[in-house]
Amino acid sequence: MKKMLEFIRKKYAWSIIIAVFLSISTTYTMLDAFVMPKSYEIVSQEKSKNTTVGTQTTSEVIMNSGSTSTSNHDSSAQTEAVTSDYSYKDDNININVEKLEENGTVFYVADIQVSDVSYLKTAFANNTYGKNITQATSEMAQENNAIFAINGDYYGFRDTGLIIRNSVLYRDTARSSPDDQALTLNSNGEMQVVTEGEVSGTSLIDDGILQSFSFGPALVQDGKIASTLSTRVSKSANPRTAIGQISPLHYIAIVVDGRSSESNGMTLDQLAQEFLERGATVAYNLDGGGSSTMWLNGKVINNPTDGHHDGERSISDIIYIGK
Amino acid sequence: MNLKKTIRNYIILAVGAFLLSKIYALFGHGVTSPWMSNLYLYLLGPGALAYFLISQLIPDIVWRKGYRLFYNTYNSGIAVLINGMLLYGVLEIAGGTSQIVPWFLYIGCGLLLTASVMFYRLVRIQACNIDK
Numbered sequence: 001m002k003k004m005l006e007f008i009r010k011k012y013a014w015s016i017i018i019a020v021f022l023s024i025s026t027t028y029t030m031l032d033a034f035v036m037p038k039s040y041e042i043v044s045q046e047k048s049k050n051t052t053v054g055t056q057t058t059s060e061v062i063m064n065s066g067s068t069s070t071s072n073h074d075s076s077a078q079t080e081a082v083t084s085d086y087s088y089k090d091d092n093i094n095i096n097v098e099k100l101e102e103n104g105t106v107f108y109v110a111d112i113q114v115s116d117v118s119y120l121k122t123a124f125a126n127n128t129y130g131k132n133i134t135q136a137t138s139e140m141a142q143e144n145n146a147i148f149a150i151n152g153d154y155y156g157f158r159d160t161g162l163i164i165r166n167s168v169l170y171r172d173t174a175r176s177s178p179d180d181q182a183l184t185l186n187s188n189g190e191m192q193v194v195t196e197g198e199v200s201g202t203s204l205i206d207d208g209i210l211q212s213f214s215f216g217p218a219l220v221q222d223g224k225i226a227s228t229l230s231t232r233v234s235k236s237a238n239p240r241t242a243i244g245q246i247s248p249l250h251y252i253a254i255v256v257d258g259r260s261s262e263s264n265g266m267t268l269d270q271l272a273q274e275f276l277e278r279g280a281t282v283a284y285n286l287d288g289g290g291s292s293t294m295w296l297n298g299k300v301i302n303n304p305t306d307g308h309h310d311g312e313r314s315i316s317d318i319i320y321i322g323k
Numbered sequence: 324m325n326l327k328k329t330i331r332n333y334i335i336l337a338v339g340a341f342l343l344s345k346i347y348a349l350f351g352h353g354v355t356s357p358w359m360s361n362l363y364l365y366l367l368g369p370g371a372l373a374y375f376l377i378s379q380l381i382p383d384i385v386w387r388k389g390y391r392l393f394y395n396t397y398n399s400g401i402a403v404l405i406n407g408m409l410l411y412g413v414l415e416i417a418g419g420t421s422q423i424v425p426w427f428l429y430i431g432c433g434l435l436l437t438a439s440v441m442f443y444r445l446v447r448i449q450a451c452n453i454d455k
Contacts, residue, residue, distance in 0.1 A: 014395040014399070015395075018399045018402055018403075022402060022403065025406075025423075025427070026406060026410065028423070029410055029421055029423045029424060029427075030410075030413075032421060032423060033414055033419055033420075033421045033423075034417075034419070154418070157417070157419040157420075158418075158419055158420040159420045159421065159422050160420055175420075235353065236352060236354065237353075238352055238353065259352065287418070289352065307352060
């Protein structure tokens with residue numbers, strides 16, 4: 001104790017103590033925010049079954065045109081799926097992806113029509129709800145037998161934000177900004193933008209909300225450019241991922257490549273415009289940058305990059321179309 | 324206590340913080356954070372400017388008993404606050420959040436508040452001595 005008091009009285013002792021405190025606390029904070037995985041809940045098979053439509057086995061036959069015919073032996077119905085590099089079609093799911101290039105930007109527009117909302121699903125990395133638990137979009141898509149997948153909202157990088165997945169409320173903490181909005185999907189297949197904090201997660205579950213995504217901002221609301229968009233940082237062109245709806249069970253997903261010599265990326269305003277031109281009534285921005293990934297029929301079809309490293313980034317969650 | 328040296332150190336730190344925010348912005352792909360870009364102002368204002376005012380208005384206060392404790396507490400408060408703001412900025416640009424970072428602000432503000440009380444007492448003691 002005496003030695004400690006003597007040390008504290010020394011000229012630079014205080015500075016050393018503060019420097020050590022700041023170094024340790026900063027390192028811990030950065031590790032906690034970016035690295036240390038924390039598992040809060042493993043998604044049970046029971047929860048997954050709630051949204052599964054039948055069971056299936058799949059066999060593939062390569063066809064002359066380069067397209068593939070897939071037989072899905074569904075417990076409810078037998079369907080013949082026709083697939084190509086940019087499309088998938090069966091009795092219940094119709095996906096067409098267009099690869100477009102405008103003003104030096106390459107982007108992919110997926111037009112998705114499903115017969116039932118249960119075909120639009122979500123999955124967590126390693127089937128676990130938690131923080132810093134990550135997996136590549138393609139890995140999650142394969143593990144969940146997805147037909148089509150895009151990256152989600154990367155909920156696991158934040159401690160706040162409304163998270164409902166497959167009818168389970170995982171997080172009901174509103175983000176700090178008053179205009180932070182979440183996208184919800186209800187049991188009729190309708191998407192709606194809600195302001196976090198104004199509605200509780202429990203009431204949304206009671207209202208039949210199946211999924212919610214917490215990133216934003218909203219791009220399109222009621223068939224118009226969202227009013228909150230102008231207040232957001234939307235001037236920089238970046239890789240983007242967004243999802244929207246034309247009508248219930250008819251959705252559009254857009255993934256934009258960027259930060260590369262091949263593609264500049266899009267501003268949020270440009271992205272909102274793309275949705276409007278396609279007749280979207282609702283559209284919502286998801287996690288972008290290096291996370292932006294679109295996966296169809298077993299492969300990644302865009303070029304994900306964060307500007308420094310090419311290839312898929314490991315993320316928390318995906319939105320996918322699957323049976 | 325050398326007030327000029329303290330002011331000079333705060334100005335150097337403010338310039339460093341300004342450069343850091345500009346360099347960080349180059350890698351932020353257009354995403355910026357007011358926490359990060361205004362960091363240098365907090366070093367200039369509560370740091371350099373506060374000590375400049377002390378040096379101009381009450382320079383003798385540095386010789387009073389208890390000034391060293393105020394000096395350490397005040398500088399520690401600014402250091403913890405600045406560190407918290409830097410972390411806020413890094414996380415905001417990356418799009419993340421942390422429940423730990425607000426504690427830097429609470430602790431920093433706590434230290435600054437404590438230092439303010441100490442400073443008030445120092446000024447009061449000096450004023451009483453002048454009256455006598």
